[in-house]
Amino acid sequence: MRPxxxxxxxxxxxxxxxxxxxxxxxxxxxxxRLKDRLDSRLGEFLRERRASFNLLSRPADRLCTRLLxxxxxxRRTKGSPLARVVVSACGREAAFFxxxxxxxxxxxxVFERADGTLVACARLDxxxxxxxxxxxxxxxxxxxxxxxxLRRAASDQPVLAARL
Amino acid sequence: xxxESSSDAAVSGKGSAPAAADLELIEKIRQGDQSALDLLYARxxxxxxxxVWKILQNSEEAEDVALDVFWQVWRQADRYDPSRGAPPAWIxxxxxxxxxxxxxxxxxxxxxxxxxxxxxxxxDPLDENAAPDQVVSFRQSRDAARAAMKKLSAVQREAVELAxxxxxxxxxxxxxxxxxxxxxxxxxxQGLIRLRKHLD
Numbered sequence: 001m002r003p004x005x006x007x008x009x010x011x012x013x014x015x016x017x018x019x020x021x022x023x024x025x026x027x028x029x030x031x032x033r034l035k036d037r038l039d040s041r042l043g044e045f046l047r048e049r050r051a052s053f054n055l056l057s058r059p060a061d062r063l064c065t066r067l068l069x070x071x072x073x074x075r076r077t078k079g080s081p082l083a084r085v086v087v088s089a090c091g092r093e094a095a096f097f098x099x100x101x102x103x104x105x106x107x108x109x110v111f112e113r114a115d116g117t118l119v120a121c122a123r124l125d126x127x128x129x130x131x132x133x134x135x136x137x138x139x140x141x142x143x144x145x146x147x148x149x150l151r152r153a154a155s156d157q158p159v160l161a162a163r164l
Numbered sequence: 165x166x167x168e169s170s171s172d173a174a175v176s177g178k179g180s181a182p183a184a185a186d187l188e189l190i191e192k193i194r195q196g197d198q199s200a201l202d203l204l205y206a207r208x209x210x211x212x213x214x215x216v217w218k219i220l221q222n223s224e225e226a227e228d229v230a231l232d233v234f235w236q237v238w239r240q241a242d243r244y245d246p247s248r249g250a251p252p253a254w255i256x257x258x259x260x261x262x263x264x265x266x267x268x269x270x271x272x273x274x275x276x277x278x279x280x281x282x283x284x285x286x287x288d289p290l291d292e293n294a295a296p297d298q299v300v301s302f303r304q305s306r307d308a309a310r311a312a313m314k315k316l317s318a319v320q321r322e323a324v325e326l327a328x329x330x331x332x333x334x335x336x337x338x339x340x341x342x343x344x345x346x347x348x349x350x351x352x353x354q355g356l357i358r359l360r361k362h363l364d
Binding site: 010011014015016017018019020021022023025026027028029030031033034035037038041042046048124 | 172177198203205209210211212213214215217218223227228230231234238248249250252253254255256259260283305306307309310313324327328331333337349350353356359360363
């Protein structure tokens with residue numbers, strides 16, 4: 001990170017000397033409440049992070065997002081199925097969005113755990129343009145989830161999949 | 165790791181084991197490990213607070229700025245660039261930058277020159293609160309830094325201190341000292357190079 005000082009700051013090219021001179025200062029005791037304030041700010045941040053998330057108000061850096069692709073195809077061409085799953089940093093909630101699927105078709109969102117067991121999490125019906133979304137989805141508790149797939153409800157055939 | 169080790173790493177800027185431990189802390193902070201931030205705070209809160217206090221000369225502002233520095237370390241650890249120096253160099257550069265920004269925002273530069281070892285500004289909180297090895301290591305680092313400063317000529321030292329503690333630009337220092345801009349640039353650059361050389 002670049003410091004927010006003028007480019008004419010003589011120390012710009014000497015960060016190691018800044019550290020040296022800082023250690024050369026006579027120490028002044030930080031007040032005890034400085035650590036209390038830092039802990040308080042950190043606690044507030046962590047509480048907020050653990051709370052149920054609102055996708056629209058969350059900064060992107062707190063979320064893990066994965067683009068889903070069709071089985072066997074790495075490249076997406078225009079009009080081919082596309083989906084994105086967004087998992088909160090604490091791994092308890094997710095949001096799911098898809099486009100370019102057949103309209104008005106029923107799908108199941110299936111998560112696979114690290115131990116290989118499958119968990120059908122939610123059903124999804126695409127709209128008239130082949131889009132669908134599950135904006136607030138509570139993930140199943142238990143062992144960690146390794147991947148997610150969108151399967152056709154009628155045939156259980158996977159349409160889109162991604163590792164988490 | 166003791167305070168001595170971190171301080172030595174900061175002063176030397178070399179790839180020592182303590183510097184590696186600091187890097188490990190930064191990496192853990194990047195991953196959201198709160199205990200790593202606690203350790204980093206224990207190591208650097210006193211010198212960081214001392215630095216911003218010396219620049220701002222105001223306890224409340226120093227507290228706010230020091231808080232922001234550690235918060236910035238927590239939130240932006242992924243922006244730390246090892247190629248620009250060891251973690252202490254990053255942390256103290258952040259601290260100095262933020263303190264000088266605050267100083268400029270309040271637009272209240274005091275006239276008197278503050279010396280790095282001004283005896284009137286001396287407090288030694290470590291006597292009461294810190295572990296013995298911390299007290300020793302801080303004093304060793306302080307002594308090393310002051311010994312390095314003594315390698316500078318009086319005019320070099322004055323210019324370096326104005327830049328370091330008041331955040332003055334070359335132009336401002338030239339005006340303050342009534343010297344040509346080129347002379348000031350030369351004095352400061354040669355001073356900083358001499359400091360770095362002495363520390364190497």
